[in-house]
Amino acid sequence: MRNNQNNFRENLEKGVEINISPLIDVVFLLLIFFVVTTVFVEETGVRIDRPQAVSAQDLEKTSIMIAVTADNRIVYAGRDVSLNNLRGIVAQQISQKDTPVIIIADCDAAAGRLVEVIDECKLAGANQVSLAANKVTK
Structure with a gap:
């Protein structure tokens, strides 16, 4: 014990x-x-002054982001892309899944250039093409 x-x-x-x-x-x-x-929303890699909109919604995480700069350059994944190559890039991305395309256009971008980009995305097979804007808070 x-x-x-x-x-x-x-x-x-x-x-x-x-x-x-x-x-x-x-x-x-x-x-x-x-x-x-964790899923991150990828931006285009260039500074864009987006227009303001009351009806703006959040970006989808799986979207294809294409930027149109103030000097009318087209940027995808941080690289300049020609209008001729844009259709192939969008078609390749959409062939994997039905992904929405979001165009982030600068306020000073030409409307004609923006229409050309939208047309190329539609011709590539994109069903959903949207324009990005900053949401206006009331």
Whole structure:
């Protein structure tokens, strides 16, 4: 009996340790899970001064983003694209799935250039072609 009391005292003096290694592993797994499953909305890579609209809606995460700059350049995925190549790019992206096309046009972009871009997207097979705008808050 005396021996058991000595063992108990020795254990109390040593203290109890909590192993947090499994907890750290779980936290890192959760972090990796959230980073991998997060979907980011990709912008076009150029600065665009969007027009204002009260009826503006949020961008879809799976959209094809095409920008028309103030100097009438067409930009897709951060690269300048010619009007002739735009149809092929849009057709390739849409062939994978029925993806909406969102055109982000600068306020100073020519209306004629914007119509040309919309036409090329429609000819490529895009069913949903929308224009992006900043939502006006009341």
